[in-house]
Amino acid sequence: MRYLSGIQPTGRLHLGNYFGMIRSAVEMQNQGEAYYFLADYHALTGASEPGQLPSLVQETFLDLLACGVDPTKAVVFRQSAVPEVHELAWYLSTVTPMGLLERCHSYKDKVNRGLAASHGLFAYPVLMAADILMYDADRVPVGQDQKQHLEVARDIAGKFNEKYGQVWKLPESVIREDAGVVPGVDGQKMSKSYGNTLEIFAPEKDLRKKIMGIKTDSTPVEAPKAVEGSTLWGLARLLGREDEKAEYRGLLEKGGVGYGDLKKKLADLVLQEFAGMRKRREELAADPAQLARWMAQGAEKARGSAMGVLARVRAAVGTNS
Numbered sequence: 001m002r003y004l005s006g007i008q009p010t011g012r013l014h015l016g017n018y019f020g021m022i023r024s025a026v027e028m029q030n031q032g033e034a035y036y037f038l039a040d041y042h043a044l045t046g047a048s049e050p051g052q053l054p055s056l057v058q059e060t061f062l063d064l065l066a067c068g069v070d071p072t073k074a075v076v077f078r079q080s081a082v083p084e085v086h087e088l089a090w091y092l093s094t095v096t097p098m099g100l101l102e103r104c105h106s107y108k109d110k111v112n113r114g115l116a117a118s119h120g121l122f123a124y125p126v127l128m129a130a131d132i133l134m135y136d137a138d139r140v141p142v143g144q145d146q147k148q149h150l151e152v153a154r155d156i157a158g159k160f161n162e163k164y165g166q167v168w169k170l171p172e173s174v175i176r177e178d179a180g181v182v183p184g185v186d187g188q189k190m191s192k193s194y195g196n197t198l199e200i201f202a203p204e205k206d207l208r209k210k211i212m213g214i215k216t217d218s219t220p221v222e223a224p225k226a227v228e229g230s231t232l233w234g235l236a237r238l239l240g241r242e243d244e245k246a247e248y249r250g251l252l253e254k255g256g257v258g259y260g261d262l263k264k265k266l267a268d269l270v271l272q273e274f275a276g277m278r279k280r281r282e283e284l285a286a287d288p289a290q291l292a293r294w295m296a297q298g299a300e301k302a303r304g305s306a307m308g309v310l311a312r313v314r315a316a317v318g319t320n321s
Contacts, residue, residue: 001031001032001033001138001139002032002033002034002035002135002136002137002138002139003025003028003029003031003032003033003034003035003137003138003139003140003141003174004034004035004036004037004131004132004135004137004139004140004171005021005024005025005036005037005140005141005142006036006037006038006039006042006079006128006131007021007022007036007037007038007039007060007064008038008039008040008042008043008046008060009038009039009040009043009053009056009057009059009060009061010043010046010056010192011056011192011197011199012059012063012199012200012201012202013060013063013064013067013199013200013201014190014192014197014198014199014200015182015190015197015198015200015235015238015270016182016184016189016190016191016197017200018067018200019182019238020142020182021141021142022064022067022068022069024141024174025064025069025074025141026067026068026069028139028141028174029069029070029073029074030073032138032139033075034073034074034075035074035075035077035135035137035302035305036064036069036074036075036076036077037076037077037078037079037131037302038057038060038061038064038076038077038078038079039079039131040053040056040057040078040079040080041079041080041085041086041127042079042124042127042128043056044120045110045115045118045120045121045124046115057078058291061076061078061291061295062281062284062285062291063200063201063281064076065280065281065284065291065294066201066277066278066280066281066284067200067277068277071294071295071297071298072294075298075301075302075305076294076295076298077295077298077299077301077302078295078298078299079131081298081299081302081303082134082299082302082303082306084134084303084306084307084310085127085130085131085134085306086127086130087310088130088133088134088309088310088313089123089126089127089129089130091160091313091317092126092129092130092133092156092160093123093126095156095159095160095162095163096126096129096156096159097159100125100152100155100156101122101123101125101126101152104124104125104148104149104152105148106124106125106148106149107121107122107124110193113193124149125149125152125153125156126156128149128152128153129149129152129153129156129157132150132153132171133153133157133168133171133309134305134306134309134310135302135305135306135309136169136305136309137171138169138171138172139171139172139173139174140153140171140172140173140174141173141174141175142173142174142175147173147175150171150173151173153171154170154171157169157170157171158170164316164317165316167312167313167316181234182234182235182238183231183234183235184196184197184198184231185197185198185210185211185213185214185215185231186215186231187215187231198210198211198235198270200274200277200278201274201277201278201281204271207267207270207271208264208267211263211266211267211270212260212263212264212267214231214232214263214266215231216231216232216259216263219259221255221256221257221258222255222256223255224252224253224254224255225252225253225255225259225262226252227249227252227253230252232252232259232262232263232266233248233249233252235266235270236248236249236266236269237249239266239269239270239272239273240269240272240273244269248262248265248266248269251265
């Protein structure tokens with residue numbers, strides 16, 4: 001069984017990244033072969049400044065390892081270390097219906113939020129399909145927001161198989177139903193694009209300040225607080241032991257505790273949840289040479305695997321002569 005997933009290096013990892021994808025990735029590296037890539041090609045469709053990408057890749061790599069991704073168990077690599085993915089993306093694009101891409105909600109959402117309506121942004125799902133198929137993935141751990149792109153990858157693979165024979169197996173998504181949508185500090189889905197994230201490795205002072213700024217209603221201290229639809233509960237339900245979750249929910253339901261105290265308790269839960277990872281990150285950052293070796297080893301393994309798959313594809317389409 002081979003697992004694959006990717007994450008864009010567009011800033012520090014946040015709670016949405018962790019509960020949406022990373023936690024599953026950590027578990028799956030112990031269940032089979034795991035390939036995890038830093039999607040720097042995809043990051044170019046965003047609004048990052050030229051020159052920032054190398055440091056963002058390094059920081060995201062470090063964050064992933066601190067969260068428990070093990071480069072001695074999983075193949076962790078930079079997407080652009082395997083440029084052959086673009087050749088595969090072209091082959092896939094020749095069988096991809098325009099209507100399939102036009103139905104992708106991610107493109108519309110990003111354009112509505114001000115990103116340039118570029119071909120790269122529009123064709124993002126084709127490159128994502130190439131990312132997945134390039135490594136013969138069986139399972140793809142994704143957040144709810146990426147589920148449609150996995151379905152598109154399956155559709156494209158099916159179209160390719162119809163034309164060229166049984167080249168691809170169809171990958172399956174793995175979605176943690178217990179995570180659902182992780183809310184940001186404004187109540188919307190937590191996303192760097194919305195500027196509403198709680199970064200796992202932010203300084204404690206900054207993290208507490210962000211949590212204290214979470215939007216709440218005007219329910220008085222003595223009254224019970226809403227649970228369903230509450231940003232505070234939406235985050236607390238993911239943190240700590242079961243008894244700690246039950247205690248937090250009880251504080252909301254019975255009343256007598258103000259939002260300020262509830263936010264302070266939530267900050268304690270967040271810091272407690274990620275304390276070990278924060279310490280691990282400091283240890284890893286102290287050895288940049290080892291980080292570079294792991295990155296190079298991951299790239300070598302990923303490219304070796306990709307070349308074997310690409311040879312099969314070239315034979316199928318007739319470009320191997």
